Amino acid sequence: MSQSPEPAVGTTGPVAGFALDGDLSHPARLTVPDLLAWPQQRAEVAFECATSGVRRHTYTGPLLRDVLTDAGPAFDGARRKDRLRFLITVRGTDGHHALLSWAEIDPHFGRAPVLLAVTFDGARLDRAGPQLVLPQDRCGARYVSGIERIRVDGGYAPRL
Numbered sequence: 001m002s003q004s005p006e007p008a009v010g011t012t013g014p015v016a017g018f019a020l021d022g023d024l025s026h027p028a029r030l031t032v033p034d035l036l037a038w039p040q041q042r043a044e045v046a047f048e049c050a051t052s053g054v055r056r057h058t059y060t061g062p063l064l065r066d067v068l069t070d071a072g073p074a075f076d077g078a079r080r081k082d083r084l085r086f087l088i089t090v091r092g093t094d095g096h097h098a099l100l101s102w103a104e105i106d107p108h109f110g111r112a113p114v115l116l117a118v119t120f121d122g123a124r125l126d127r128a129g130p131q132l133v134l135p136q137d138r139c140g141a142r143y144v145s146g147i148e149r150i151r152v153d154g155g156y157a158p159r160l
Contacts, residue, residue: 086152129145
């Protein structure tokens, strides 16, 4: 585990959390302090915003794949590449949604360094809640602030 970021700014209110559920062995409710238990990554990102041009920010947090792997996705070990049928839905408190495939974050496929950010430009996100950050995206549309739910869904597994 790495050293914790700077103390949260204005943490006099309640700490925001999110539900982690779906096809998982260990569903959970997690907060920014909980997410500090995983190795922290740093991402300096630049993305285009339709209304205000290029935005540059620095985020830190654990990799989404590390948090989800620890939650025990219900992959069928007897089925070759079963994990590729899994989808990840992320919803923010403002209703914004993003959808990712497991293949995007899997180290054997897309290897995207998607973060569950616990800091934004040096400030902790305890009260606002973690943010989904996709450093590889040119547009910030899949960034989700104030995550309230992450759902992992194995979907339909056809017999071939």
